[in-house]
Amino acid sequence: AQSVTQLDSQVPVFEEAPVELRCNYSSSVSVYLFWYVQYPNQGLQLLLKYLSGSTLVKGINGFEAEFNKSQTSFHLRKPSVHISDTAEYFCAVTPSNDYKLSFGAGTTVTVRA
């Protein structure tokens, strides 16, 4: 079975500062990795995904993530955040031989002016 650990439950950050959200996973098989964002009182929206190929993945709204197989990590980064990036961020994983998505516990990002 696979599992996902998001290492930070809350990340406060000032506007225009960089942010990194950490995600580690465990799985006995190769995996697909995803980052989803949930804005207040809304459903989840895909930010980016890693399926194969280049380990640096670019997503929407200026986010990117790097897959590191040796460290079993998939950290999310943005070089300069906006107030509108205040949201809950979820890392998720599914084994490549399955379709059940497992989510991490989420990281609350609060951007302050």
Place this chain on the structure above:
Amino acid sequence: DTAVSQTPKYLVTQMGNDKSIKCEQNLGHDTMYWYKQDSKKFLKIMFSYNNKELIINETVPNRFSPKSPDKAHLNLHINSLELGDSAVYFCASSQGPTGSNEQYFGPGTRLTVT
């Protein structure tokens, strides 16, 4: 046009009642899901249907019964509601039941059991 829609958005009811949540997707997807998000925002898969067939059935009390009348709809019926059922329930859909497919989520239904 809303891709994945859920009704109702809010549902307040008393313990012991039976209630249903409806989900519809207009993306032409084959696979639909129900997730439960608890008060700590933890998301857990409950059920998944592919072409109207149940393919994921997690450890969920049998008071919860999903029904898929067609590929575009997946409803969730809950019998004998309990306080612990209070949560936000999300419907999602994807093109097919493979892990590489992005899942598209509805806006959620906030269920409060009193």
